[in-house]
Amino acid sequence: MDLRLDAVSHAYGGVEVLRDVTLEAPAGRITCLVGPSGCGKSTLLRLLGGLERPDAGRALMLGDPPAGSLNPLTYVFQHFALLPWRTVAGNIRLVLEDHPLSRAERDEIVADVLARTRLTDFAKAWPRQLSGGMRQRVAIARALAARPAVMLMDEPLSALDAQTRELLMDDLVALWGRERFTAVYVTHNLAEAVRLGHRIAVLSRRPGQVREIAEIDTPLEDRRPDDPALVAVQADLWRLLREEAADADRELTGA
Amino acid sequence: MDLRLDAVSHAYGGVEVLRDVTLEAPAGRITCLVGPSGCGKSTLLRLLGGLERPDAGRALMLGDPPAGSLNPLTYVFQHFALLPWRTVAGNIRLVLEDHPLSRAERDEIVADVLARTRLTDFAKAWPRQLSGGMRQRVAIARALAARPAVMLMDEPLSALDAQTRELLMDDLVALWGRERFTAVYVTHNLAEAVRLGHRIAVLSRRPGQVREIAEIDTPLEDRRPDDPALVAVQADLWRLLREEAADADRELTGA
Amino acid sequence: MTDATLDAAPAAPASARTGAPAAGAPRPVPFRGGGFQPSGRAWAGPLLFVLLIGIWEWGSASGWITPLTLPRPSAVAAVFGELWASGRLWEHLGPSLGRLAVGSALGLAAGIGVGLMIGLFSLARAGLAPLVAALFPVPKIALLPLFVIWFGIDEASKYALIAFGVFTPTVVATYGGVDNVDRSLIRMGQSFGLSWRSIVLKIVLPGAAPAILSGMRVSLAIAIILLVAAEMLGAEHGVGAFVLTAGSLYDLESLFCGVAILSALGLAVSFLIGRLERRLLDWRG
């Protein structure tokens, strides 16, 4: 299933956040979204997932979600959004409880996604006992449990420390290698975008507009941090963004 | 003025955090400290600055701080530690108020550090109005106001988004270029360490021990992210840390 | 088994499979957000209020609310009008406001002082915190006879009673506030060599101020409640005395009028604290 934004504009209380954005997220590929702070990346992702209604334009699903998908459009959030009062397994079970599944089916799905993310040993742990990286792995396991057609990931690594980020990036590459999931992946981090994205859409400052879409053909598995081609793409993108990032940084808010 | 840790060990309530660490931070250079989560980097920095007393060993100052130094050992914190109830200028003035300076002298110092960090226009802003990057610039200005002999920086960039991090790294390089300050710089981020460090000390997992000390001779101003030599150093360091970082990530806490 | 990478897992029956060619027609993404942010509709409050009063008035007029059960709102309003016109309103409000002001000021000062001590010193915490906890559930009305002996039946006992009632919640709010001051700000102060006094005055106190102010909302509401108890003790004038007299004469109109005045007083105090908060805490934006 593909996702498409069709000439979408959006404003919050008079402040225009997105202007006439048209964008496609093709199935089986990771579409990265980069842009300076406050340019509307998270808003765009909320529009894609139906958590927000666009002021103008439409968010469209093209094609049918795979059979058995419990929640076709599934988020992975920056700050994990785990319920602190549920264990790891309980957090995953949460998203199954409103579906007509037998207890055994639920347990099976939970066990399956825990195994696929190598979290089986942590099923009974509380979120507070886990490091940030492990928490995000739990959130990914929870997303997988809903058998999504598209994963909508809002800076999934930016709350993690640099070393954990590296580890999780490797995990995501490996996961994509096996499951070829579809994703829209928002990030500030150009290294991440260049490492994980098949397509990279660059947004301008607020109001966010698509400035450029880069395609990277190197297979995910073969991308090395020191690959000169990738380093060059990253440098290009940074040139595109640097001025805008600096402007966004200097902005006063809530004055 | 140099700083030295002399065979320092430290434990918190029976948990050994640092074991026999000897380390020198020479004047006029930036000493980076990298290591996996929870290996005792912050503890080490607190010992260096006198915020914690070592169980064994000593933290020493070698030589005299420069004349006129108000606070020889000055921190820059990860989460900025700005008082939300004081404006930018008020936050800087805070660290001068306990010293016998005239009002005019104080105002002059504040104006001076604001100018040096290009914050003059923001003197009257509240911290909440500033982006993370600007807040950390204010914290750096505050540190400069105390005329430190050594700056102790605990992951000063890790609470910022990737783009702002890039911008602030450039700022720090430029600042060092002009002022040649002494610093101990703790980070998780090897790219940062390789970009900013003259010496890079690698700590092992808890209990933290010095595993390796790398020296990088390329002048800060000349370091480019795509410099193959630096990329190689970074890859070496990551090889050294990867296993330990993965172990640290999987640890249960507060069980 | 504990290798926490995702890659080596056996391929499971994942359904989010790749590249299925778009078969169905484009459908809009269904909306499922929004809600859980109650707000607005400022008209509903006054409306409900007017509606309630209206029903009540009508019930009283038509007789299914007997005057023994509830007074008629218009009769209550008439009592108020008469109080106002005759100037007796001020005769009662004046002393009450004075008692509230002095009593609360004493209680707040003592409470913030003790709360700070508990928040800052181990010895004070260990010694005083349990004592305050034990004093909290002591009913002040039960102690009225003692207050008479200790402080007499003039203003002193009224001040003391109100101050005592304000004291305990203020202590709890203050030391809770001090406990919640971001320790990293305190470490920052120490790292710049600030004196203990500076740290307390410039970091701990302002950091605890929001908690202290929101504690004041509760403790001043308690002060108003205690006004009635305080004016049990030989007060001839005062809103509390007015309410008590009305109660003992079973004069429901006056009773409700007095209660409404106290409630309005409570809302006024809460409004003033709101103003004070906006003033002192404008840095919160």
Added chain:
Amino acid sequence: MTDATLDAAPAAPASARTGAPAAGAPRPVPFRGGGFQPSGRAWAGPLLFVLLIGIWEWGSASGWITPLTLPRPSAVAAVFGELWASGRLWEHLGPSLGRLAVGSALGLAAGIGVGLMIGLFSLARAGLAPLVAALFPVPKIALLPLFVIWFGIDEASKYALIAFGVFTPTVVATYGGVDNVDRSLIRMGQSFGLSWRSIVLKIVLPGAAPAILSGMRVSLAIAIILLVAAEMLGAEHGVGAFVLTAGSLYDLESLFCGVAILSALGLAVSFLIGRLERRLLDWRG
């Protein structure tokens, strides 16, 4: 002027200059951390308590505390011993505990219900929140005569009074708790297509639970305070009635004994809430 980079600044008279060769001898870094974490010294609480009682006893014995001012602690203890031995303690505690339990349960249930409604629905918030704010400072003792008319002089009026007192703080605590539930968790629930009911039951309620429980500490202390007022209403047995009788007979020993029982009751309730918190909120670690 607004170019927020650090590099182009004119070289200022910074003192942190480079490379000064180490001149002086090595000096240890001075310690300046620590403090601001009062804790421990659990002995100080009981010690202070014993000390206070001791001084008081001695003062009473030696005569500089007159029996008119304060009763002698040992005499208070004797009253308690006699209450205990004669079984009259349970005769008073039993009914009081029953009233507390029923009244608080009613007040908590209604308060949590209304608080949830205010926290979830715009209309309820706009209509009910101001009403609750207006009810907060209403002194319950002033309404005693009305409670008799409305609910009679039997247990019903006592339950109602306590429930009314517990109600308002519970409402405020509950909707404050609901307001503070992390909205991102709610958005998460919506993004996984959870039903409204599931979101309220599995996300909003557990998220508000800590605030509700800590509100219970306050509201149950208020319930104990109101016990005395409630037992003004024609109660023969009950700790409140005991205290009131003692007060009207000016029997300070019994008065203090009763107050001490109420205070102990308060501490016991607070301890039980602590246990409940540890049980329900063990996920907080």
Added chain:
Amino acid sequence: ASKVTVGALRFTSHAASFVAYERGYFKEAGLDVDFRFFQAAQPMAVAIASRDADFGVTAISGGLISLAEKGAAKVIGGALQEEQGVDGQMILASVAAYDQGVTTPARLGGRNFGITTAGSSFHYMGSKIAAAEGIDDLKFKPLQKVGAVIGALKSSQIDAWSIVPHIGKALVGGGAVKHIGMVADYIPDYQVTTVFTSAQNAANEKAKTEAFLAAFARGAADFNAALVDRTEGDDGAEAMTRLIHKYVYADQPYEKASRSIVNGAMRINAGAALNMDSIGDQLSWFKSEGLVKDEVSMEMLVDDSYVDTL
């Protein structure tokens, strides 16, 4: 037998009901009586209005008159009355005031007089005493509870008070206060307490009300004979005291309690007769003080169809 709830305070002045109950007069009148005990007269009046109790005995207060005005309560008989020759309510002064010269009620000018609440019987008595002595600046201090008034008087924070003899004598005996006069000298034939019931009972339950009053009057007669007129001898007095001790000062030893009980013995009107003049005087005083509405009439307050009027 019809069920009847009688409100009572644990005071000697309520003894007539206790006697009627203990000696079976209520049963003989076909009433199945249940006592409800109150801490103060005011809630008892309200309880009668709310039909939680059927009959009660209390002083005429502003609250009772208000309830009568709202059609909720009626005075139907008389109980305690001041009478020359029987120790009645006493006027007390604090030691400090006494030492400053307040040795008779005539010297109360400018002094503080303790009352429980505005519109209480204490307020009436103080006011009448002041009027009789031509004092116009006596200040009334409402202290809500008898206990608080006692505390304030003992510690000389108020200067004077008037109170029933069993409390007054105990206080004077303890030396904490001084006795400066008798209420009976100022308000002769003062109808101190009355029997009252709900208007509903008075109007529609004639038989029950009459039965109650008859039994109550028998109890009163026994009480007067044993403790006021002392025609039953010491044994009779002792038996009566023991009976009353079951209800009054029950948690004190008999020896201590009996003194208070005997001290408190004031005449309860024979046949529960009502002194209409005294009641009329009280009502007009309440009106003149603005404590009750001017519209209240004797008919609203009193149903005089049940007992003899004096």
